[in-house]
Amino acid sequence: MPRVDVVAIAWTTAFIDRPADVFDSAVTFWLAATASSLSATRGAHGQFATVVPPDGDAYLRVQRVDADRGSHLDLHVDDVEGFVAHALASGAEVERSITSPPILRSPAGMASCAVAYHGAGRRPAPTRSASGVLNLIDQLCIDIPAARFDQECEFWSALTGWELRASSVRQEFRFLVRPPDMPLRILLQRRNDDEGPAHAHLDIASDDVDALVADHEALGASVTERFDYWTVMTDPSGHPYCVTSRDPRTGLLA
Numbered sequence: 001m002p003r004v005d006v007v008a009i010a011w012t013t014a015f016i017d018r019p020a021d022v023f024d025s026a027v028t029f030w031l032a033a034t035a036s037s038l039s040a041t042r043g044a045h046g047q048f049a050t051v052v053p054p055d056g057d058a059y060l061r062v063q064r065v066d067a068d069r070g071s072h073l074d075l076h077v078d079d080v081e082g083f084v085a086h087a088l089a090s091g092a093e094v095e096r097s098i099t100s101p102p103i104l105r106s107p108a109g110m111a112s113c114a115v116a117y118h119g120a121g122r123r124p125a126p127t128r129s130a131s132g133v134l135n136l137i138d139q140l141c142i143d144i145p146a147a148r149f150d151q152e153c154e155f156w157s158a159l160t161g162w163e164l165r166a167s168s169v170r171q172e173f174r175f176l177v178r179p180p181d182m183p184l185r186i187l188l189q190r191r192n193d194d195e196g197p198a199h200a201h202l203d204i205a206s207d208d209v210d211a212l213v214a215d216h217e218a219l220g221a222s223v224t225e226r227f228d229y230w231t232v233m234t235d236p237s238g239h240p241y242c243v244t245s246r247d248p249r250t251g252l253l254a
Helices: 020-034 080-090 146-160 207-216
Strands: 008-019 048-052 060-065 070-077 093-095 103-105 109-114 136-142 165-166 173-176 183-191 199-206 222-226 228-233 242-245
Touching: 008 020, 008 136, 020 048, 020 060, 048 080, 060 080, 070 080, 080 093, 080 146, 136 146, 136 165, 136 242, 146 165, 146 183, 165 242, 199 207, 207 228, 207 242
Parallel strands: 008 060, 070 109, 136 183, 199 242
Antiparallel strands: 008 070, 048 060, 093 103, 103 109, 136 199, 165 173, 173 183, 222 228, 228 242
16 A cells, blocks of 8 residues: 555544433533533534633533443544545544544544544643642543554554653553643553453543542542552543543653
């Protein structure tokens, strides 16, 4: 296949996708957790809305869905068709619809969308939680079946054009080096199983994990498991996310 040049990603957006029966509880929680407000709904069935941060440009959205999908990524580019060609050359499968942007499926089945860039460029600053913890949702973690991990890591590096690096914390993590003004990092995690496709969850950088966990418990979240550098939680809709001990300003380990 002939080489297709990388079409630069100008912005990224993470979608919080939730089924109708838990959608409202999830939205209420994430608005409180991020000190954000909600835009007017849009879409044929009012299924979309933007999470509007108190500072910077929006990079989180909510979507009411039929199936339980967790989170997905929108990749904002100047040339959607050029990016689709690049994605195909990188190993993606592409699903097209008259009413929605192209859906890109990674080799391990993780979905993302290629969308037109409309000028966002100012990464939101961290906010303070109820107890004063500095924090920011700044990372999408893609959870990858063990047998597909190496292939999936190479795919995401090729797709984004971002450098792939090994984590200094644990061998099952790798990450992509994002451009300075990009709102979301991409973390790649090797799962312990080979069942089902890759999926994704949100990670929050914080300067006090235990205090932020307590703040989130007060909002209705629950602790699932604690590790040295992060705590796994579920939001009130039952979906996992992580509170991590990374610097909310840089995204790097404190």
